[in-house]
Amino acid sequence: MTASELPSWNAGPAKRAVLDFVATATTPGAGFIDVADRIAAFDNDGTLWSEQPLPPQFDFVFRRWGKEVAADPLLASIQPYKALAEKDMSFFARVAAQDPETITPLLEAFGRSWAGTTPQDFDAEVRVWLETVKQPKFDVPYIDLVYRPMLELIEYLKANDFRVFVCSGGGRDFMRTFAEETWGIYKENVIGSAADYRYVDGQIVRTESGLGGLDIGPGKPEHIFAQTGRLPVFAGGNADVDIEMLESARFALLLNHDDGQREFAYSTGAERAVARAAALDWTVVSMRNDWNTVFGTVERVR
Amino acid sequence: MTASELPSWNAGPAKRAVLDFVATATTPGAGFIDVADRIAAFDNDGTLWSEQPLPPQFDFVFRRWGKEVAADPLLASIQPYKALAEKDMSFFARVAAQDPETITPLLEAFGRSWAGTTPQDFDAEVRVWLETVKQPKFDVPYIDLVYRPMLELIEYLKANDFRVFVCSGGGRDFMRTFAEETWGIYKENVIGSAADYRYVDGQIVRTESGLGGLDIGPGKPEHIFAQTGRLPVFAGGNADVDIEMLESARFALLLNHDDGQREFAYSTGAERAVARAAALDWTVVSMRNDWNTVFGTVERVR
Known part of the structure; x- marks a missing residue:
């Protein structure tokens, strides 16, 4: 572990658990994970950016x-x-x-x-x-409310040969608009609830049918499997709709919104996830205690 | 162009067109393609391996x-x-x-x-x-009938920062079984006709519903867009079911099976594609004339 790793994360059990998992996954021996299997998946709303008062x-x-x-x-x-x-x-x-x-x-x-x-x-x-458009509480564009510690985590995983996917209930094409500049991952690494398109007269055109297969709950591991052929080894989320994705991973990180001063303090919609975290020994991240910085951008590793 | 580029390809208009396209795409100026947009897509049956007498x-x-x-x-x-x-x-x-x-x-x-x-x-x-199982004409495993010149092309594109996808009417999960060792691309870069899966009791399990959205004809660009958020800039195919994918790309390569001695000579199922190739100035590859080797494996660039 170098001082430059995850600088927005305070020393503590959450940061230690992340670093230990990645060290074990990348070191020959028990717990080593083949590079091909290094799939990480993150929820977006409430995991990579603020989701209050609504996503x-x-x-x-x-x-x-x-x-x-x-x-x-x-x-x-x-x-x-x-x-x-x-x-x-x-x-x-x-x-x-x-x-x-x-x-x-x-x-x-x-x-x-x-x-x-x-x-x-x-x-x-x-x-x-x-x-x-500006977010009402912070009076800044929504895109400024991306969590810097999570961007650092994405870069850290990429630097360790993980392929990072975002898997959110939000719209796939909505997220793909800003995925590359904001998260540093290609559009093809964004999984979400998706509209139906047809190829007509040389153009991709959206159909009238509603979004199919909402990307929440069991839809998350289902869509990660459909997109990648694997289930994730690392998953990050913050809510009940992330439970199945977190359960499907070897390492699960649950972000707890307990920072009413710097962001929001709430647990509605995460009650079952908190219980599963305790039962399954997931790594729970306290925004208040584990992060020394909440918002911001990062330098890209590659 | 170095001597090591595409060694199984004979000098000629097809090889020249591929090298020129990639050189232009990667050189600042007119025709330059942003790295993010460098998506290449290849059909599988008849494009990456033999499809006679049946895929x-x-x-x-x-x-x-x-x-x-x-x-x-x-x-x-x-x-x-x-x-x-x-x-x-x-x-x-x-x-x-x-x-x-x-x-x-x-x-x-x-x-x-x-x-x-x-x-x-x-x-x-x-x-x-x-x-x-062995293929009846050649008496070797089917996997030995992958075209070495196409594997070289995949490596060449990857070395030039293209992200290479296979987009085939064949089964997505069937192809993903051997994609990584055979083509050197991750499972997530394989697009195909796909079964439906549910996440039940911590397991991904195939449902009874038939394959949805067959990956042929307009389904190819539709599925490439769904998987990647883009249409390809480079596409390779060999048959009428590839026409829409080839039309959707900036550079289109059509493989002509005219080598009854080393592989098969046939044009059934490619009649319309051949006509489109002539009309749209696609690069037509003659297996007989453009390839000095048909089958084999390659060293991986990365």
Whole structure:
């Protein structure tokens, strides 16, 4: 361990567990992991960036749906537009509980909003949002609320020949817009809930069908297997929707949001994950105690 | 260009076109391609290995279905088992024509045969086949019929910071079994027709549903986009089912099987592709004239 490893992490059991795992995985002997098997997977919302008061992609989507309701006020009588019009954020928060009465209308609405668009259209729309919209509590662009300790961890894993994937309930194509510059991983290493596309007249065009196979709960290991042919050996998450992904990995890291001063303090949506962490001896990271810095960017290893 | 580049390729317009494209793509100026965009995609059957008399995976599948018919003779009255029992290979060859009367029962049968198996089970079954079964014309394992010039091309592209994907109508999980040792690319770089899996009790288990989204025709660029977030800049294929993938790339290579002496001479299933190659100025590779060696392995660049 050199002083430059994970500089935003305070010395303590969490940092020690990460360094020990990687040292063991990369040293011949018991616990060594073949380079081919070194797949790491991280959740995004609440694991790589702030997800309060709602995951940032909701802000992006709400702006679009707000315009749609303004153009067609009848929409406000059906979900999810109704919840948006009534500012009923509890409706959206029930995604975390994998409630079909929230998820089904949400996915249908996603399908409707961007049907017929090309990836170029969608990227441009996300980029405008990234550059112009600010998070309400911190008054900075959402992309400035990425956790520097996690970016260091990604670089550290890459430097040890891990191939790092992000596996989030959020939209695959939404995340791919900023994955390369923000996380330093290629678009193909981003797994998420995904729209359906067709190749028509030489163009990739989004269809009207809703997002298929939501990337939460068991969908996470299923999609990691589909994308990579393996389950991860290292996984990081923060919520109940990450439990199956964390269980599927040899080393599991659970981020605990206990820092109301520098970020947010909450445990809603993570109650079962905290219990599993205790039962399965996962590495629990206290944002307050284990991180000396919360937000920021890093130098890239490669 | 050094003498060591593409040694199994004879000097000629095809080799020259490949070297020129890569030189232009990697040299600042017009035609330069950002490293992030350097996605190459190759078909497998008939592009990376021999596909006559039928793509090798059919041999693997037929052995399984043969056992199923022996155990349940009534199966022989329905497709695809009927065609197998009657040795009606024309039924299977109609996959290339994307005939739904072949494809639908084929996919359903694939779904039935391996439902409930784990990736470990399936890998083991493929490995036994790879090690014990020989191709009828050459009397060697199918895996020995991989084209050395194409392996050199994969290494050459990788050495120039291309990320190489295989995108085949064949089974994703079938190909992933041997991708790393044979092609030198990770499993996550293999795109193909894929079974559906669920994560149940800590295990990835194949479901009964048939393969979804066959990876042929427009499915190829659709799946490359889904897997990578991009369309390829370099694509290689040999048949009509590769046309859309080849059209979606900046540089397209079409392999012409004109070498009845060293491999096979045939153009069935490639008639439209040959016409598109002429119309769109694709690089057509003559196996007979452009390759001084057909089969073999290569040293890995990395």
